[in-house]
Amino acid sequence: MNEVIGIIIAAILCWLNFVIVDTYFGLPEQPGVRGARIIGKDVEKRGGDIAGGFFQGNILCSPDASAGTLMASIGYLLLGIPGGIIAAFLVFIGNRLCADPGYAGTTGCLTATAIIFLASFIGLTPEMFIVGMVIAIFTVMGIDQAKMSVVLGKIAKKFNRHARE
């Protein structure tokens, strides 16, 4: 498959994977770690949404499904499917070390491994998923944090995981 098209498809798949898994396991609902609360309040002060702010703070401060997707891509590139599962194990240990109560990281890592394996049949390589995941995190954290937090808050409301309810 053409590299540019593959990277775009991989970025969309990664974005959907980590946003859905993170939202389902309640990242926008409450700050799992201390730094996430500060980031969430700061984003709200700049005109964003508090649930999206908690989401951004959580994926910044502790390994959640975003880090899980990235590590699963790297592990899959290095070692194949066992590499993806080792990445899930490492993300689990990282969650424990960060004192992060949550299931999102390990679950996101395993689902990302499954997605990369299934996408390999249509010609997407793990390298495309690494680049796509970096692009996906950039769209969430890098372009406009306040506006993106509003979008994430709407998604959280759709999943019934919003903070203020």
Next chain:
Amino acid sequence: MFDLVFDTIYFASFSNFYGLSNISLSSFDILLAYVVAIVCSIIVALVLRLPLLPSKPYRYSFDVSALYPTPIIAIGIFSIFLVLNYTFMYNGLVLAVVIGVLSALFVKYLFDFVFPKPLDENAGEDINE
């Protein structure tokens, strides 16, 4: 891309010279060994009276249960053995059973010692302080 999958699985299963196995594993054997590791760890964890599911709002994973950390630890350690090209006898089934039992014992008796719960009680509190 499919070549990478095939090549890595083939590499992970190729020529166990130093183990007691003299048959290189097919991908079906690897899948079977993974399933055996998961099922064995869950059954042993249930025998050791861990709860099957974690406590209800699925947000505090320091409460161990039979379904959340036990199979993850089992298949993670089994994958490390697999990529290090050491699968013991009977196509890795013995290794899968041993790792399943040991991971269940670890979760039951050693988990709180190795990964202690955070002292900070209000780490995941509500936003309305």
